[in-house]
Amino acid sequence: EAQVTQNPRYLxxxxxxxxxxxxxxxxxxxxxxxxxxDPGLGLRQIYYSMNVEVTDKGDVPEGYKVSRKxxxxxxxxxxxxxxxxxxxxxxxxxxxxxxxxxQYFGPGxxxxxx
Amino acid sequence: GQQVMxxxxxxxxxxxxxxxTYCNSSTTLSNIQWYKQxxxxxxxxxxxxxxSGEVKKQKRLTFQFGEAKKNSSLHITAxxxxxxxxxFCGRDQTGANxLFFGTGxxxxxxx
Numbered sequence: 001e002a003q004v005t006q007n008p009r010y011l012x013x014x015x016x017x018x019x020x021x022x023x024x025x026x027x028x029x030x031x032x033x034x035x036x037x038d039p040g041l042g043l044r045q046i047y048y049s050m051n052v053e054v055t056d057k058g059d060v061p062e063g064y065k066v067s068r069k070x071x072x073x074x075x076x077x078x079x080x081x082x083x084x085x086x087x088x089x090x091x092x093x094x095x096x097x098x099x100x101x102x103q104y105f106g107p108g109x110x111x112x113x114x
Numbered sequence: 115g116q117q118v119m120x121x122x123x124x125x126x127x128x129x130x131x132x133x134x135t136y137c138n139s140s141t142t143l144s145n146i147q148w149y150k151q152x153x154x155x156x157x158x159x160x161x162x163x164x165x166s167g168e169v170k171k172q173k174r175l176t177f178q179f180g181e182a183k184k185n186s187s188l189h190i191t192a193x194x195x196x197x198x199x200x201x202f203c204g205r206d207q208t209g210a211n212x213l214f215f216g217t218g219x220x221x222x223x224x225x
Contacts, residue, residue, distance in 0.1 A: 042217035
């Protein structure tokens with residue numbers, strides 16, 4: 001089944017404790033992204049990747065790192081999480097079709113930083 | 115700037131009534147995409163519009179892209195309880211997987 005998987009699905013952590021959220025896709029898509037979703041603010045892109053070893057900042061990259069060492073994986077790293085990073089995070093892989101990047105989202109990771 | 119404005123933020127309709135959400139931009143869009151997110155779920159791609167004045171239909175859903183490519187709408191005819199969710203529009207930066215989404219319209223359908 002074509003899908004994007006994220007782990008963990010739920011995470012409660014404390015300020016300053018480094019964490020990684022993994023993302024993997026099996027659709028052989030070149031493009032991948034990370035988003036955060038907050039009430040009233042909608043979906044905001046954190047980082048995106050156009051190819052292996054190619055990553056770029058999205059709308060809200062501060063406090064996050066990503067890496068794209070292989071096509072299928074795109075982990076999100078929070079080196080020193082803070083409470084304002086409490087959010088719902090979505091990974092997405094993208095297909096470029098007919099002039100636009102269609103996003104295929106993972107199930108989401110709900111992160112709470114205390 | 116890059117954002118797209120989406121209205122209304124919330125909409126409650128009686129089952130069977132129609133529903134429309136609008137997406138507006140101050141700049142010309144290269145394309146517009148629409149997504150649906152069920153409560154507790156993840157956004158799911160519905161459709162993309164690329165051409166000026168384009169109209170596409172998916173059963174009871176009608177998507178339009180304005181002639182000036184600065185606005186778009188999603189219209190649902192005769193809503194059903196399965197239509198409940200939040201509808202997002204999104205645009206990408208030309209030539210890059212750099213997307214900006216509207217804040218979404220949360221639709222509630224009252225049986």
